[in-house]
Structure formats: structure tokens, C-alpha cells
Amino acid sequence: xxxxxxxxxxxxxxxxxSMTLQxxxxxxxNSMYWYRQDxxxxxxxxxxxxxxxxxxxxxxxxxxxxxxxxxxEFSLRLESAAPSQTSVYFxxxxxxxxxxxxxxxRLTVT
Amino acid sequence: xxxxxxxxxxxxxFKGAPVELKCNYSYSGSPELFWYVQYSxxxxxxxxxxxxxxxxxxFTADLNKGETSFHLKKPFAQEEDSAMxxxxxxxxxxxxxxxxxxxxxxxxxx
Numbered sequence: 001x002x003x004x005x006x007x008x009x010x011x012x013x014x015x016x017x018s019m020t021l022q023x024x025x026x027x028x029x030n031s032m033y034w035y036r037q038d039x040x041x042x043x044x045x046x047x048x049x050x051x052x053x054x055x056x057x058x059x060x061x062x063x064x065x066x067x068x069x070x071x072x073e074f075s076l077r078l079e080s081a082a083p084s085q086t087s088v089y090f091x092x093x094x095x096x097x098x099x100x101x102x103x104x105x106r107l108t109v110t
Numbered sequence: 111x112x113x114x115x116x117x118x119x120x121x122x123x124f125k126g127a128p129v130e131l132k133c134n135y136s137y138s139g140s141p142e143l144f145w146y147v148q149y150s151x152x153x154x155x156x157x158x159x160x161x162x163x164x165x166x167x168x169f170t171a172d173l174n175k176g177e178t179s180f181h182l183k184k185p186f187a188q189e190e191d192s193a194m195x196x197x198x199x200x201x202x203x204x205x206x207x208x209x210x211x212x213x214x215x216x217x218x219x220x
Binding site for chain 2: 031033035040041042043045048058090092094097098099101102103104
């Protein structure tokens with residue numbers, strides 16, 4: 001039981017490049033989330049998915065897209081990366097109101 | 111509006127001294143309150159939730175509905191308590207999105 005996994009752990013992009021952050025959970029949870037964590041800003045919700053086939057915008061969705069591929073996987077895509085998207089990205093799933101977090105992806109956009 | 115406020119960005123406490131991390135919330139309905147902790151370069155993990163009324167690693171938190179607060183307390187700080195602490199809330203019994211505060215960095219001084 002790996003819990004919530006994320007790939008990659010680290011990534012450096014140039015402005016304008018695209019990439020997809022992968023997230024998977026093996027706990028059979030319905031709801032999954034993407035957050036970004038920035039100093040002084042705490043955790044901000046980018047997108048979430050309450051169940052397979054549904055996605056909703058969070059607090060800071062601009063510049064991102066998501067796909068809930070199946071119950072296990074929830075990916076986050078940056079179509080055209082910008083320096084303002086330099087951050088640590090966390091994926092999470094939820095069960096009984098408790099969130100389980102992945103280890104994070106540290107993204108730098110130059 | 112649903113909101114979680116952590117008024118202190120940084121709290122420095124001497125080892126052995128009492129710790130209190132403040133959290134106030136605004137929520138229309140019955141919230142469930144949580145404290146999450148993130149040790150250096152690790153993923154966030156649940157520390158405690160108000161419905162369980164547990165003491166975890168010596169920490170306790172009491173939900174005060176009158177003052178809409180959920181402060182985290184520990185009588186004697188230890189160096190290993192140094193971490194980032196996030197207060198969070200969700201609708202009671204609902205697996206929808208959790209709202210996080212901006213976090214307080216706790217620094218235990220030797």
C-alpha cells in the first residue's frame with residue numbers, strides 16, 4: 001500500500017514549456033486534489049476531483065488543467081509554464097475527511 | 111465565507127516552554143477541524159482532528175465554538191516539534207474540499 005505517489009519529484013522547465021505532473025493513489029478514495037505550496041501563502045487549492053469523471057476549480061486554477069483518468073489517477077498539466085508557477089505541488093486524496101498527501105513535486109520555471 | 115486564519119507566520123519558543131499555535135475559523139454549518147504538520151522536506155500529515163479528542167505527540171486542541179477557535183497546544187516544547195503547522199476545516203462528515211490556513215512555522219530554540 002503505497003498511499004499517494006507523485007512523479008516527478010523534481011523538475012526544471014523553461015518558460016513556455018509544458019509538462020504533466022502525475023499523481024496516483026491506491027486507497028480507493030473518491031476525492032483527489034492538487035495544491036501548490038508557496039512561502040507565506042500556505043497551501044492553495046488548484047483543482048480537485050470529487051469523483052472519477054468530475055473536476056472542479058479551486059482557488060488558483062489559472063494556467064493549469066487536470067485530468068481524472070480513472071479512480072486512481074489525477075494529473076495536473078501546465079500547458080505553458082511561467083516563472084510564477086515555480087512552487088512545490090502536492091497531490092492529496094481524502095477519506096472520512098482526512099487528507100492523505102503525496103511527497104510533492106518541486107518545480108522550478110526559469 | 112469559509113476561512114481559516116492562522117495569525118502567526120512564525121512562532122519561536124524555547125525548548126521546554128509551552129506552545130500555543132492559534133487558529134480561528136469562519137464556517138456556516140458544523141465544521142470539522144484539523145491540524146496538519148509538515149516536517150522539513152516531508153509530506154503533510156494529519157496531526158489531530160477535533161472529533162477524535164486525542165493527544166498526539168503531546169499536542170492537544172480544543173474546539174471552541176463560541177470563539178470559533180481551534181488552538182493547538184503543548185505544555186513542554188521539544189526540538190523535534192520544529193515544523194510547519196496548518197490548521198484546516200471541512201464540512202462535518204463530508205468528503206469535500208478541505209480549507210487550509212496559511213500555516214505557522216514553529217521554531218524550537220535550544
